[in-house]
Amino acid sequence: MGKNLKEAYKQISKEKVYSIRDGIDLIKKLSFEKFNSSVEVSFNLNLNAKKADQQLRGSIVLPHGNGKIAKVLVVAEKDDQEIAKKAGADFFGDETILNKIEKENWFDFDFIVTTPKFMPKFAKFGKLLGPKGLMPNPKLGTVTTDIEKTLKDIKHGQIEYRTNQQGIVNLSIGKKSFKTDMLVENYKFVFSTIKSKKPASLKGDLIKTIHVSTTMGPGILIDKDGGVN
Numbered sequence: 001m002g003k004n005l006k007e008a009y010k011q012i013s014k015e016k017v018y019s020i021r022d023g024i025d026l027i028k029k030l031s032f033e034k035f036n037s038s039v040e041v042s043f044n045l046n047l048n049a050k051k052a053d054q055q056l057r058g059s060i061v062l063p064h065g066n067g068k069i070a071k072v073l074v075v076a077e078k079d080d081q082e083i084a085k086k087a088g089a090d091f092f093g094d095e096t097i098l099n100k101i102e103k104e105n106w107f108d109f110d111f112i113v114t115t116p117k118f119m120p121k122f123a124k125f126g127k128l129l130g131p132k133g134l135m136p137n138p139k140l141g142t143v144t145t146d147i148e149k150t151l152k153d154i155k156h157g158q159i160e161y162r163t164n165q166q167g168i169v170n171l172s173i174g175k176k177s178f179k180t181d182m183l184v185e186n187y188k189f190v191f192s193t194i195k196s197k198k199p200a201s202l203k204g205d206l207i208k209t210i211h212v213s214t215t216m217g218p219g220i221l222i223d224k225d226g227g228v229n
Contacts, residue, residue, distance in 0.1 A: 012220055020187050023212045023220045024180050030217055031176055037215035038067070038172040039183055041222075043194055044208040047167035056169065056197050057162040059140040063189055064182040065157025067175035070110040072154055073097070075136075076118045080147055084113075087148040088155060095121050102128055113142050113150055133160070161194070169194065176214055187212075 018026065024039065031037060047054040073091040074084035075098060084092040091097070091109060100106055102125065112129065114122065114136045122129070122136060129135040136142040140160055144150040161169050173186040191210075198206040211219035 012218060017221050017223050020191075020212065020222050021180060021184050023222050024183050024187075027212060027214050027217055027220055028176055028180070031214045033176070033214060033216050036067070037176045037217070039174050039176060039178070040170060040172050040213055040215065041187060041190060042211045042213075042219065043169040044210070045163060045167045045169065045194075045206055046202065046204060046208050047163055047199070047206075049163050049165050049167050051201075053199050053201055054167075055163055056194070057139055057160070058193075058197070059142075059158050059160045060189065060193050061153045062157045062159060062173065062186045064174060064178065064186050066159055066172050066186075067178065068110075068157070068172075070154050070158075071108065072111045072113060072151055073109040074113045074147060074151070075122075076113075076115050076147070080115055080118075083147050084151065087151040089113075089147075089151055098122070098125050101125070107132065107134070111142060111154055112136050113144065113147060113154070115145060115147070116143055119143055161190070 012026070012030075027039065045056070047056070049055055071090040072088075073093075074081065074089040075093060075095070076084065077094065081092045081094070093100075098121070112134050116138075119136065126135060141150055141153065141158070159171055161171050163169055171190065173190060174183050178186075195206065205224075207224045210222040210224050212222050213219040
């Protein structure tokens with residue numbers, strides 16, 4: 001643990017559980033990064049990720065975005081490529097562009113969007129795109145019949161959430177430069193989404209603990225029962 005992080009932790013009460021507003025104000029105060037760091041939330045969930053019905057995965061559009069302008073590649077038939085071009089896609093093409101990704105190791109984008117009818121052409125690229133989290137998926141909204149809306153959502157700050165092997169969901173709710181009210185509203189939206197995804201088979205509370213931090217800063221324990229004032 002570096003000197004700056006040690007000093008930051010000294011200013012956090014180990015006995016206190018913070019509201020999200022107080023927590024965000026504190027991490028912004030304690031942040032020592034010299035860049036506009038992300039504000040990150042970690043949900044430790046009472047889930048067994050080995051069980052199929054306890055694997056949470058989906059996407060949401062944050063009310064105020066996450067401070068990142070995503071680059072989007074649309075892979076589809078010619079008519080849909082025209083729609084993508086007009087809707088602001090950064091890149092677009094057909095199966096040829098998938099071959100370019102494979103041959104040139106080209107990954108200058110954050111999302112790939114396609115249509116249901118074009119999805120079968122992705123089958124042979126699963127091992128290439130899957131491990132990088134780039135394989136289009138209906139659950140994430142990246143397999144769609146409405147390319148224009150999907151591009152709008154992604155550009156506005158659509159983010160993916162998913163549990164890791166330890167049952168933890170980590171995601172960014174914005175940048176340190178955001179006003180606290182904006183970060184709180186983004187957090188409320190994420191919090192309510194996670195709470196609503198409790199599997200029917202799960203007994204007890206879904207959320208064990210919640211921590212908020214900046215990219216390199218200390219984690220602060222947040223009220224898991226709401227704490228949104």
